[in-house]
Amino acid sequence: MKIIDATDQKQWDDFITSHEEANFLQSWAWGDFHESRNKKVVRRIALKGEKIVAAYVGQVETARRGTYMAIAGGPIMDWSDDKLRQAIFDDIKEQGKANKCVFVRIRPQITETPKNRELFKQLGAKPAPIYLSVEYAGVLNLEKSEDEILAGAAQRLRRALRKAQKNNITVEVSTNPKDIKKFYQIELETAKRHDFVEFSESFLQKQFNAFHKYDEVKLYTAKYEGEILAQNFMIFYGNEASYHYGVSTQLGTKYSGAPLLHMQAMRDARERGIKRYNFWGITAEDDTKHRFYGVSQFKRGFGVEELIYLHAHDLVLKPSLYALDYAFEKVRAKIRHV
Numbered sequence: 001m002k003i004i005d006a007t008d009q010k011q012w013d014d015f016i017t018s019h020e021e022a023n024f025l026q027s028w029a030w031g032d033f034h035e036s037r038n039k040k041v042v043r044r045i046a047l048k049g050e051k052i053v054a055a056y057v058g059q060v061e062t063a064r065r066g067t068y069m070a071i072a073g074g075p076i077m078d079w080s081d082d083k084l085r086q087a088i089f090d091d092i093k094e095q096g097k098a099n100k101c102v103f104v105r106i107r108p109q110i111t112e113t114p115k116n117r118e119l120f121k122q123l124g125a126k127p128a129p130i131y132l133s134v135e136y137a138g139v140l141n142l143e144k145s146e147d148e149i150l151a152g153a154a155q156r157l158r159r160a161l162r163k164a165q166k167n168n169i170t171v172e173v174s175t176n177p178k179d180i181k182k183f184y185q186i187e188l189e190t191a192k193r194h195d196f197v198e199f200s201e202s203f204l205q206k207q208f209n210a211f212h213k214y215d216e217v218k219l220y221t222a223k224y225e226g227e228i229l230a231q232n233f234m235i236f237y238g239n240e241a242s243y244h245y246g247v248s249t250q251l252g253t254k255y256s257g258a259p260l261l262h263m264q265a266m267r268d269a270r271e272r273g274i275k276r277y278n279f280w281g282i283t284a285e286d287d288t289k290h291r292f293y294g295v296s297q298f299k300r301g302f303g304v305e306e307l308i309y310l311h312a313h314d315l316v317l318k319p320s321l322y323a324l325d326y327a328f329e330k331v332r333a334k335i336r337h338v
Contacts, residue, residue, distance in 0.1 A: 001084070003091045006043040006055065013214075015045070015052040016076055017238030021109045023278065024216070024237040024244075025073025025133060026057055033210035034059040037203070042069065042095050046077070046088060053077065054088050058095075058104070065325045066102035066318070069095065072133040073109045079119070089123045093315055102321045107132040107312040116310045125313035129329040132312035138279040138296075138304030142241070142270055146263070149303065157301035161259045164222075169229065169257045171264045172221045177212055179219050180205045183231050186247040193250070195291065204233070204245075211235055220265055222257025229257035234265050240276045241269035246295075262302065279304055 006012050009028045016022045024030055031041040039059040046054035054077030058069045075088050096104040105128055110116050112135075117127075140149060150158060184201040191198035211217035220232040229252035233245035243265070248258065266277055282296040282304070290296070316322045 001046055001048050001053070001087065003044055003046045003054075003087065006045045006057075011052065012043065012045070012055065013238075015055055019076050020239050020275075022076050022238050023073055023109070023240040024211070024235045024242055026055070026076050026109070027211075027214075027216070027237050028057075029210045029214050029216055029237075031057045031059070032213070033207050036206040036210060040099060042099070044091060044095065046084065046091075053081075054084055056088065056092065058092075060099045060101065065328055066321050067100055068325075069099060069101045069104045070132055071104065071106045073107065075106075076109065079108075079110060079116075085119075085123070089125075089315070093317065096315065096317050102316075102318045102325060104315040104317070105132050105312055106315065107135065108310055110310050112308040112310050120310070120313045123315075125315050128312040128314045129326050130312070134281045135309045135311055136282055136284070137307045137309070138282045138299045138302075139307050140266070140277040140279070140302055140304055142266060142275050142277050146266070149266070152303035154301040154303070157259060157298075160256050160301075161263070164255070164257055164260050167224060167255055169255060169260055170223050171257070171260050172223065173264065173268070174219045174221065175212060175215075175217070176219075177205065177208050179221075180208050182228070183219060183233065183245075183247060186228065186231060186249055187245070189249060190247040199245075208233070211237075218265070218268065220261040222252070222261050224251065224255045224257065227251055229255055230261060232258075232261045232265060236269060236272055236274060239274060240278050241265060241272075241274050242278045243280055258298070282306065 012028050016026050031043055035041050041057065041059050043057045045052050054075055056071055056075035058071035060067060060069050077084055077088060079085060092104055184204055187198050208217055216235055216237050218234050220234060222229045228249055230248040232243060235242045235244050269277060279299040282299050283290040283293050287293060
């Protein structure tokens with residue numbers, strides 16, 4: 001077996017999408033996105049002969065407190081193969097050292113279980129002080145029919161759908177990168193209303209452009225009498241359709257179009273042969289004081305299954321510098337209530 005830099009986009013995506021658990025966080029486009037932000041991107045594949053048996057993509061992040069590499073949703077491999085697992089983690093450490101990283105943060109695409117926590121401990125990783133990407137998600141099985149999904153949905157969700165249809169709310173679908181400008185403007189409204197820090201227009205534009213290149217992204221817009229109510233930024237990759245970002249206008253709080261956006265995105269996902277719809281982040285059902293509790297309950301209204309990924313872990317490369325970073329991030333996590 002040898003581990004080398006990946007250079008073939010199709011070969012990469014064919015391998016990643018052959019794994020049920022994988023999503024866009026390990027796609028070639030995700031690496032392209034970070035490169036467009038002038039980040040150093042590390043793409044590595046393990047080969048047995050000519051066959052890929054493991055892969056991971058990570059980006060090198062620079063901060064005042066030290067440089068680190070982030071690997072979200074990976075590595076993608078057979079986690080039961082002890083030798084392969086060790087070889088990949090040894091390679092991750094070497095790539096981290098080569099890029100002068102204080103640590104490498106990994107949030108793998110495996111579930112939160114005592115067995116998996118022990119596995120990471122054996123690999124020399126320790127729980128990170130803060131999350132990396134979504135760790136608590138709500139997912140729907142798209143092998144169910146639309147009627148079956150609606151039957152399992154909350155009554156309030158079915159009622160909202162009927163009301164949206166009665167109000168003649170329409171849904172438009174776009175793959176035009178220029179439409180991100182309007183999405184960003186509405187994001188500013190949404191952030192102000194719900195008190196969160198918005199992404200920059202450049203960040204959203206570069207992300208849309210990266211996935212647009214491979215026909216993996218769509219923008220959904222709900223309108224009432226020509227006025228925008230809500231928009232969803234959806235990524236379609238491999239076995240998963242991901243509700244990545246959502247925004248809404250003030251009018252959207254009166255005439256809810258969001259349920260229609262999701263139903264249309266699910267139809268489009270099925271046409272692509274996609275089996276899983278990921279609503280992404282949700283809060284614990286009893287965490288009623290969380291600022292995203294309301295939107296989490298909206299997502300649960302579809303009858304989602306709750307998926308908890310293993311918490312992010314750090315491979316520490318420079319212990320003394322890491323100790324400072326760990327303390328800083330612990331304080332930040334407490335302030336942010338995450």
